[in-house]
Amino acid sequence: MRIVLIGVSHWHTPFYSEPVLDMTDAAIVGVSDPDTARATPLAARAGCPVFADYREMCARLRPDFAFALGRHCDMADEARFLIDSRIPFAIEKPCALNAMQTQDIARRAAGAGVFAAVPLVMRYCPLIATIREIAAGEQIQYLTFKFVGGMVDRYRQQQVQWVTDRAISGGGALLNLGIHHVDLCRLLLGNAELTLTGAMVSNRAAGLTIEDHAVMLMRSGGASCMVETGYLYPAPNSVYDMHYSIRTEKHYFAARDNSTLEIVTDDRQRSTRAMKLTNVFFYPEFVRDTLRRVRDGLPPIADLSDNAAAVTLIEAAYAMSPLRS
Known part of the structure; x- marks a missing residue:
């Protein structure tokens, strides 16, 4: 080819x-x-x-x-x-x-x-198949994804300063990193239509035209979703401050690092599975x-319509919580 x-x-x-x-x-x-x-x-x-x-x-x-x-x-x-x-x-x-x-x-x-x-490479994450296997037939009630990446200086080091200019990039951490988890919320909820219910977008850390921190709140049917992301963590490239939590009717799934998923049943039986949990592994x-x-x-x-659905939600978050100049 x-x-x-x-x-x-x-x-x-x-x-x-x-x-x-x-x-x-x-x-x-x-x-x-x-x-x-x-x-x-x-x-x-x-x-x-x-x-x-x-x-x-x-x-x-x-x-x-x-x-x-x-x-x-x-x-x-x-x-x-x-x-x-x-x-x-x-x-x-x-x-x-x-x-x-x-x-x-x-x-x-x-x-x-x-x-x-x-x-939208998080679609390859074993987290998805694990939830579908262990909580088969259960409704998802809550989804939260915190995924905070490195500071904006990494883009200057990589000679892609345009990423930090909204006129050229369209947005910051939410559009660049958070899009993976907005899409993951849609996928885990069966490609359901999500409604934005709240947003907080800030550029306080770097003072640029893009956000360096953002939180989105969404809802679909009886499920609530939260995505938090940012360019705040003083860490090497592709290292993240992360925490995922998914609550189904009878199970709780939690990830606090990029290699381990915790699974807890309602009768408090706990187990773990080793797996990759961040985007860079799946390219x-x-x-x-x-x-x-x-x-x-x-x-x-994932196709262009999946991308458009996520970007449309993110753009709604920008409109709900515009940056201060």
Whole structure:
């Protein structure tokens, strides 16, 4: 399978390129970025050309599949081009700058019948299957996800300062990190429609145009959901201050680190299961599974409509609790 990568100055590029470079039945045949110097190291490893313009790259190379990254403000145009070109693709969340753009590209992909995956990678987390196995037939009553990442200086270190500018990124920690857990709430509740009931969004720590801390409260039927996230934790990259809690009719599930799930029954019997619980672990599986789904004619594990649903909720939270300048 001939694969191209678009916008490779994005800090998540290795999450996609490394699994592909390890494959024997897929090859990176081109990479693009407006800053071609940022693309050169990956091109050298892959033995492929570098392009400043992804449109020229796709026209010349005619790839079988594209992984699209880059700045959030450029992503909707990337998606529209790939849809119009009938090139199957996966595009980094949030896929666009705002909810209206996410809804537009979701409609376009569906109408054109183009495979368009979104790496809402927590869908691969064993937490989901564990809850469905142990609490089969039980209604979920409460879902809470706290997931606080590193401070904003990491984006300057990674030379992606645009992430901290709302005009280019569309939002901060809620749009970048919290989207995984908003989607997880939807998935665990059977893709039910969620209603936003409360929000608190703040930029107090860094004083930027994006939020560095946010809390969302949501409801669906009899279930209540809370997502808390931020750029506050002075820790290495991909290390998080996290706590997940899920209450079903007869069980309580809790995770306080990225490797252990606690399970407690109503008669106070406690057990634990070892498992991965943070997003970074699941990108290699996403890459392999997505390419398999394309080959087999199967839909993606998460598509542009799933992304649009999460971004629409997040945008509603921004409207409910606007940042102070």
